[in-house]
Amino acid sequence: MKTVIKKEELATVAQNLFKDKGFAATSMRDLANEADIGLATIYNYVKSKEDILQGICFKVADDFLSIMEDNKKGSLQQQLDFAIKSHVAVMIDNIEASAVFMQEWKHLTEPYLSEFLAMRDTYEKYFIKIIRKGVKEGAFQKMKPKFAAITILSALNGIYDWYKPNGKMSAKEVGENLSDLLIKGLII
Amino acid sequence: MKTVIKKEELATVAQNLFKDKGFAATSMRDLANEADIGLATIYNYVKSKEDILQGICFKVADDFLSIMEDNKKGSLQQQLDFAIKSHVAVMIDNIEASAVFMQEWKHLTEPYLSEFLAMRDTYEKYFIKIIRKGVKEGAFQKMKPKFAAITILSALNGIYDWYKPNGKMSAKEVGENLSDLLIKGLII
DNA sequence: CCTACCGATCGGTAGG
DNA sequence: CCTACCGATCGGTAGG
Known part of the structure; x- marks a missing residue:
């Protein structure tokens, strides 16, 4: 449940940051901060940055x-x-x-x-x-x-x-x- | 003379790489390699990456x-x-x-x-x-x-x-x- | 115009 | 889901 919600939040955050800053200038740490999760946690949802x-x-x-x-x-x-x-x-x-x-x-x-x-x-x-x-x-x-x-x-x-x-x-x-x-x- | 030519070459190289790879994904080392000069030499022509x-x-x-x-x-x-x-x-x-x-x-x-x-x-x-x-x-x-x-x-x-x-x-x-x-x- | 280097930050992982 | 860490690469500079 919570996992699904966080995964969707991560997806939304990624869309916004990739749009505003560009893919290359957005770090996995940026995504983690904005989605309010730890850096390593992202890798429970996606395989890599390019995967997103x-x-x-x-x-x-x-x-x-x-x-x-x-x-x-x-x-x-x-x-x-x-x-x-x-x-x-x-x-x-x-x-x-x-x-x-x-x-x-x-x-x-x-x-x-x-x-x-x-x-x-x-x-x-x-x-x-x-x-x-x-x-x-x-x-x-x-x-x-x-x-x-x-x-x-x-x-x-x-x-x-x-x-x-x-x-x-x-x-x-x-x-x-x-x-x-x-x-x-x-x-x- | 040579300096002017290299400066122009650097500008051309930057336009091409920034277009193809994007600004954030292009490193100063990429520019140096493509323009066939040393990394530090770039800073004789421009102040910074954003300057370009x-x-x-x-x-x-x-x-x-x-x-x-x-x-x-x-x-x-x-x-x-x-x-x-x-x-x-x-x-x-x-x-x-x-x-x-x-x-x-x-x-x-x-x-x-x-x-x-x-x-x-x-x-x-x-x-x-x-x-x-x-x-x-x-x-x-x-x-x-x-x-x-x-x-x-x-x-x-x-x-x-x-x-x-x-x-x-x-x-x-x-x-x-x-x-x-x-x-x-x-x-x- | 280059060699050698700096501190900072990167994507990603081990281990729990 | 996080702490602590890895090697690689980043923009930029000292010194010559």
Whole structure:
């Protein structure tokens, strides 16, 4: 019981510190202090420092990938709209973990690094496919699909830097506005 | 002579390693090895490890800010187009330094951290102002100017992750395509 | 520009 | 779950 709670607290603390200070600049002692346990106790919950990072990165990667399986209906514009809004929803549901996912994955070592990059690549390809089809059909502007996909994902992935859970915009609003801006553009 | 060359080599090495491994995970010994000098020699060129990071971050910040002074002519759509293309040009001209600017600024300590954030804020306000005027005039979609500005900047700032100097897209093409996608949107 | 070194801190473990 | 500790590496410096 208490063990489970402490383990979850450690996970939360790790997400916050890895986001704020970065993985390399966060020591196991920092984590222990913030979670209010002894240094050696951490190793009852995790195997190593990188083990914690892996947990965060692959959890978020799984979340991203699972949403795409439900995304096969409607027009290509609707599919892209759904993909954007779902991506935003996952990020906002795990805002600290998402920040770590985006910024700290480079500290993964092999073979996890390759596995991680492969998952990210697979996810990116969902966006590329939708856009490629849309360009071919003439629904979207003539544009390199990979370029457009990466640009849209970059715009979405910036959220963790400014989104405040108790701020002026709700999670739903953020998704709607991003979809609107990226699909329809800024000019009228 | 030789000193100047080695100093420049050290700067280049620092940009590359800070980008690839991150500031905290790069040791002064890493820099010395890569620049092919002794560890202690580094301190003839810089005062400290953070001194190197400051040099990179503030150089890029200056570059970004200086382009906005020339941007007061034309319609608001033209001004935004110019701002986007100039931002992309600065990034691509300093692609490694830009990556460090975007990802590693959090390792700056006070008072440099506050100064850096203030410069970034000033720059962001240029984009916000253009968009706010455009929304008021009815040239742009009705949208929160700050939200739109941050989203556009996030999309632009993702470049360092994928842009290859010898790749398929020229710097000019990247700027034109980004301006097109973000201002006009993906759908026709 | 380098050799040799400093105190501090790191990730992790033995043993209980 | 903690005390006490390990070897390795860190940023930086003395002295030349």
